[in-house]
Amino acid sequence: xxxxxxxFVALQRVLPKQALSRLVARAAESTLPWLKNALIKLAIKxxxxxxxxxxxxxxxxxxxxxxxFTRELxxxxxxxxxxxxxxxxxxxxxxxxxxxxxxNKILQAKGIDYTAExxxxxxxxxxxxxxxxxxxxxxxxxxxxxxHIPLAGKLLRTRYIPGSLFSVNxxxxxxxxxxxxxxxxxxxxxxxxxxxxxxxxxxxxxLVAGIETVWSGFEKxxxxxxxxxxxxxxxxxxxxxxxxxxxxxxxxxILLFKNQATNWEExxxxxxxxxxxxKLGSVIKAQ
Numbered sequence: 001x002x003x004x005x006x007x008f009v010a011l012q013r014v015l016p017k018q019a020l021s022r023l024v025a026r027a028a029e030s031t032l033p034w035l036k037n038a039l040i041k042l043a044i045k046x047x048x049x050x051x052x053x054x055x056x057x058x059x060x061x062x063x064x065x066x067x068x069f070t071r072e073l074x075x076x077x078x079x080x081x082x083x084x085x086x087x088x089x090x091x092x093x094x095x096x097x098x099x100x101x102x103x104n105k106i107l108q109a110k111g112i113d114y115t116a117e118x119x120x121x122x123x124x125x126x127x128x129x130x131x132x133x134x135x136x137x138x139x140x141x142x143x144x145x146x147x148h149i150p151l152a153g154k155l156l157r158t159r160y161i162p163g164s165l166f167s168v169n170x171x172x173x174x175x176x177x178x179x180x181x182x183x184x185x186x187x188x189x190x191x192x193x194x195x196x197x198x199x200x201x202x203x204x205x206x207l208v209a210g211i212e213t214v215w216s217g218f219e220k221x222x223x224x225x226x227x228x229x230x231x232x233x234x235x236x237x238x239x240x241x242x243x244x245x246x247x248x249x250x251x252x253x254i255l256l257f258k259n260q261a262t263n264w265e266e267x268x269x270x271x272x273x274x275x276x277x278x279k280l281g282s283v284i285k286a287q
Contacts, residue, residue: 089280095136129258159187159229
């Protein structure tokens with residue numbers, strides 16, 4: 001297994017990941033009926049996508065592959081845990097790792113960790129989460145790809161950090177140190193009444209055609225400077241479970257909470273399957 005993982009990472013290192021991902025993005029935006037329908041049928045079969053949950057199973061209702069991949073679900077198929085102290089899963093997927101942030105170290109895989117500073121791209125921001133809790137959720141291509149807020153909160157700031165586009169699956173996570181702090185990502189920080197400041201981080205991956213948010217739309221990807229945007233003077237607020245963004249292919253969402261703000265459910269450990277809206281943990285005290 002270790003040999004296969006190292007070989008898989010080595011292959012990714014030599015691939016033109018940015019160019020390949022942008023090429024896939026163009027195909028995914030095509031409105032040619034024959035092309036987009038062929039891509040959709042291929043994805044449904046290859047990834048065993050459950051179309052019974054989709055708002056529509058009629059391929060003609062999707063203008064392109066991306067609109068299918070970020071498809072809306074039928075009302076009620078992802079109920080939100082509305083207990084006042086609960087933390088709802090922001091996405092469908094599999095828990096890669098979850099637990100305590102060891103001072104500033106976040107566990108990526110057995111024997112591998114990375115720093116909050118590198119993930120967030122800012123030392124001062126990282127200190128807010130020292131000794132707090134984290135959860136890393138991997139979204140496979142078959143999963144629902146809209147991301148929702150785990151607690152009611154007000155958007156404070158975002159930071160787009162350019163980076164690579166390695167795969168974020170378990171094999172890569174076990175073989176590539178600092179995976180999530182290498183890849184392109186969007187850090188979103190919110191303020192909640194009960195848990196204080198918390199972060200929802202969208203991590204890009206190979207073949208991810210883009211990250212979108214409901215407040216800014218498509219985040220223009222690619223190399224360049226870090227982009228910081230301050231929303232603290234605006235009233236961009238959400239109720240728990242509201243949609244805040246989406247991925248256009250499989251990727252990862254990371255949650256960060258402050259020290260002594262939250263506890264995870266005992267069932268929320270590595271490789272646990274989760275669905276958007278289910279209870280991941282609880283708020284334990286106001287910050």
